[in-house]
Amino acid sequence: MTTATQPPIADAKSPIVIFDTTLRDGEQCPGATMTFEDKLEVAALLDAMGVDIIEAGFPIASEGDFEAVSAIAKATKRATIAGLARAIEGDIARCGEAVRHAVSPRIHTFVSTSPIHLAHQMNKSQEQVLEIISRTVTQARNLVGDVEWSAMDATRTPLDYLCRCVEAAIKAGATTINLPDTVGYAVPAEYEAMFRNVRERVPNADKAVFSVHCHDDLGLAMANSLAGVAGGARQIECTINGLGERAGNAALEEVVMAIKTRPDALHYSSGIDATMLTRASKLVSAVTSFPVQYNKAIVGRNAFAHESGIHQDGMLKNASTYEIMTPESVGVAKTSLVMGKHSGRHAFKEKLKDMGYVLGDNALQDAFTRFKDLADKKKIVYDEDIEALVDDEIGHKNERITLASLAVIAGTTGPQSAEIALDVDGALKTFKAEGNGPVDAIFNAIVTLVPHNAVLDLYQVHAVTRGTDAQAEVSVRLVEGEKQVTARGADPDTLVASARAYIAALNKLMVKRAKLRPDTLAS
Known part of the structure; x- marks a missing residue:
């Protein structure tokens, strides 16, 4: 294999392609199956918020999946619609049929490349897999002009062999090369190095866009995704709420807001309307019946909530003391000061003021004392509890x-x-x-x-x-x-x-x- 000279990776604001796989990888999360109508609703919202590529499903998996991918392909107005296919002729043909009505159709085909997968799952040799790549990518390219090829378990594949596979896929017509961390095994430094090395060593690497797809088994999906971009990838595959198999995928909302919030460190851009992130999170949570953890970054209930007295005091003086982005920027109405045992007198006074109560010093101190007593008994003191603290006093009198x-x-x-x-x-x-x-x-x-x-x-x-x-x-x-x-x-x-x-x-x-x-x- 010859060595290629790669062009510079990025300018100051290199665009990142956002590839959402909520409807495919996200739905593979146990218990997260969506109905036909649910999938169409989610796809419409993803399209409206600016997602570049929507992986709508796995058409060969079932008749229902085929119909959903076909319907989404017909209905979507802007985004590229991708279907997933194994490196099997029947899969690829079925996928091509499902996505052919899209404004911009894509076939996403994959095959395992790691020694452990080849030995225990595929029972194939390296040379046999290279032949499969060439044959199936060629078939896909004859059906659509946009073909993505993925090396399943790329992060546990020897670099030399991975480069051979990538070169073969691009030669056969792949326009996007995805090197996924399928089992969430990589750490950021080695993931970045993998992309950099593959792009430098594969002669025709400049003819394809490279993509990251990271799972969160070690809690590193987001960090690895950004590391892969630093190594030259320009497509990030992710899901709403980080939904996905096992521990899930990199979360779309985290990817988008990291790029938006840290332009000094991440010199990239995306076309996502961030104000729709919370809405998308709630929709996906509702249709899958998967609750969003309270402390989930960006879209969790506590993402813009503050209980600590020190934090609340800082927030009341200047929101930027403890918030690096505004709640409005992701579609949340406002910051929430959660009243609990850690809240201070200043926050309590402001909370009462927001609720329409203005108390004198003595009455405020009495109410605050009763609030602290109640907070020792309850994890969260709600607005109605606070209202009762004061109204009860009047009520008794x-x-x-x-x-x-x-x-x-x-x-x-x-x-x-x-x-x-x-x-x-x-x-x-x-x-x-x-x-x-x-x-x-x-x-x-x-x-x-x-x-x-x-x-x-x-x-x-x-x-x-x-x-x-x-x-x-x-x-x-x-x-x-x-x-x-x-x-x-x-x-x-x-x-x-x-x-x-x-x-x-x-x-x-x-x-x-x-x-x-x-x-x-x-x-």
């Missing part, structure tokens, strides 16, 4: 309704009824009502005694502890126009807990009706 007594008749014979006595503004009122079940009867009686137009938006019961004698905790949410209140009631009797929760919500609603905001607590 201005509590207009209290439960005096409750008697309920329930069972299979019916009708279910409830007789309730309430102290309303100091006057004892009693009423007996029927309902579609005991809880409905209780709420009907309360509405009669305290008329209102609020809608019951939530009724939820759970046991505080185990066993049949567990205390029941009931949550009730009432919505009246723009006003929304949530309250809880607890009692060993679930029906009593339900009445207490509903009454507590009514008391809060009356506070809001009277516009008694927490600033009235300031002294």
Whole structure:
């Protein structure tokens, strides 16, 4: 083999081709199968956000996969549509049929090259594999003008033999050469060196685009992808949310935002609309029923959330102290200050201000003390918890309704009824009502005694502890126009807990009706 002189790799802003394989490699993740309609929806979004190449599936795998790839090829307006095919004549023919209607069709064919694969999976010699490469790549090129060839398990393939395979594939007509880290084995320095060496040693290397495809078995998929680019690759194969076999693939959103955020170190560009990343993440998570881990980079729930008091204080002074990109840049509405036991007084005050509460110093300190007590008991303190901390104080001082007594008749014979006595503004009122079940009867009686137009938006019961004698905790949410209140009631009797929760919500609603905001607590 002769040695080639390679042209310079990149200018200051070398474009990177984004090859998304969510619909193919991502769907191979156990349990992540998508329906026909799901695939079309995901493909449409990938096309809209600027993905260059969409690997739509493995047409030979099933009739459903063939139909999905064909439909995506027909429907996609801009992106190249690729189908995957083994280095088998039947696979390649089927793939060519599936992608032929695309604006820009591609056949992506692959064959193993590593000694361990040749010996234990293919039972082929190196020379036999070289012949297979030449024959099948030629077949694919006769069907479409754009052929990608992959050396499966490239990172465990001897360099000399890998170069021979690459040279044969390009000679047969491959326009893209993918050298995947199929088993997530490589480390960045050796992956970069592999690309650099192959590009320098293969005579016709300048006639093809080189591609990376990295798995995350050692948590190095993203680092290896960028290392491969540093070695001369100009296509990155990735998936939304890093979905893929075993530990997954390099995540598209991480690739895009690394390039966008660090132009000083990564002199590349991509055509992806980054503001659509969160939307894409949520869609793929929904259609595959695979949740995104909370601390997932870029699109995780905590990616723009801060709980540490020091971090929150810095964020309130200048967001760039702890955020290297804006949430809006990836399609997230805003930064979230998660209130918990690590939050400081400054963040708590700002949170109250955002919620419409302005407290005097004494009231703020009282509320903050109660907040810390609650945070010691709960992992996350939600906005409604904080609202309750302050509104409850007013509610207790201005509590207009209290439960005096409750008697309920329930069972299979019916009708279910409830007789309730309430102290309303100091006057004892009693009423007996029927309902579609005991809880409905209780709420009907309360509405009669305290008329209102609020809608019951939530009724939820759970046991505080185990066993049949567990205390029941009931949550009730009432919505009246723009006003929304949530309250809880607890009692060993679930029906009593339900009445207490509903009454507590009514008391809060009356506070809001009277516009008694927490600033009235300031002294």
